[in-house]
Amino acid sequence: MSTEAMTERFEMRLSASVLEQVDAWRGRQSDIPSRAEAIRRLIEVGLSASNETQVQLSDGDKLILLMLRDLFKQLKLKDGEIDPDFIAEVIFGGHSWGLKWQYSGIFHGHEDKRAVVSEVVDVLDMWSFLEAAHRKLSKADKARVATEAAPIGKHVQFGGFDGNEESEYGSVGDNYLDSSSGCGVC
Numbered sequence: 407m408s409t410e411a412m413t414e415r416f417e418m419r420l421s422a423s424v425l426e427q428v429d430a431w432r433g434r435q436s437d438i439p440s441r442a443e444a445i446r447r448l449i450e451v452g453l454s455a456s457n458e459t460q461v462q463l464s465d466g467d468k469l470i471l472l473m474l475r476d477l478f479k480q481l482k483l484k485d486g487e488i489d490p491d492f493i494a495e496v497i498f499g500g501h502s503w504g505l506k507w508q509y510s511g512i513f514h515g516h517e518d519k520r521a522v523v524s525e526v527v528d529v530l531d532m533w534s535f536l537e538a539a540h541r542k543l544s545k546a547d548k549a550r551v552a553t554e555a556a557p558i559g560k561h562v563q564f565g566g567f568d569g570n571e572e573s574e575y576g577s578v579g580d581n582y583l584d585s586s587s588g589c590g591v592c
Contacts, residue, residue, distance in 0.1 A: 460506070461502045472494060492508060530564070533563075
């Protein structure tokens with residue numbers, strides 16, 4: 407949020423369905439902002455998104471990229487996924503839009519929501535603790551858990567996120583598991 411003082415006031419009318427959407431969005435935020443604060447944040451998100459149509463490279467970014475290209479060529483490295491000559495053509499020609507087209511996997515504009523990442527990590531940690539504790543149980547205690555926590559008590563193991571309803575969670579979870587070493591749920 408902007409640090410500017412909020413001195414301007416205006417009245418706004420919303421339909422019931424839009425207000426429901428705002429309230430639903432507020433409920434998904436970790437701090438559950440007021441309606442006014444939620445609308446301020448949504449406006450800022452909308453305004454910043456409309457400005458992100460083109461990849462912006464500062465002069466320093468351009469210099470660093472060109473120096474990396476020269477190092478790449480000097481060291482005679484094998485070609486990777488990024489074409490250093492294409493990057494140089496983009497910079498020298500002023501065609502920064504080409505980066506977004508050529509490397510859409512990098513410049514896609516998506517960023518995982520902090521609340522989703524936090525929830526995924528909490529779920530995976532919880533299952534890691536449950537699985538580790540279950541492994542330490544005696545046979546008699548495992549049998550008791552299997553009976554009392556049926557149907558999941560027999561195989562205490564995280565089944566993953568639902569691909570239809572929780573695809574965002576699954577994507578974050580896959581990334582988390584790929585970057586974690588020694589994860590109990592891996």
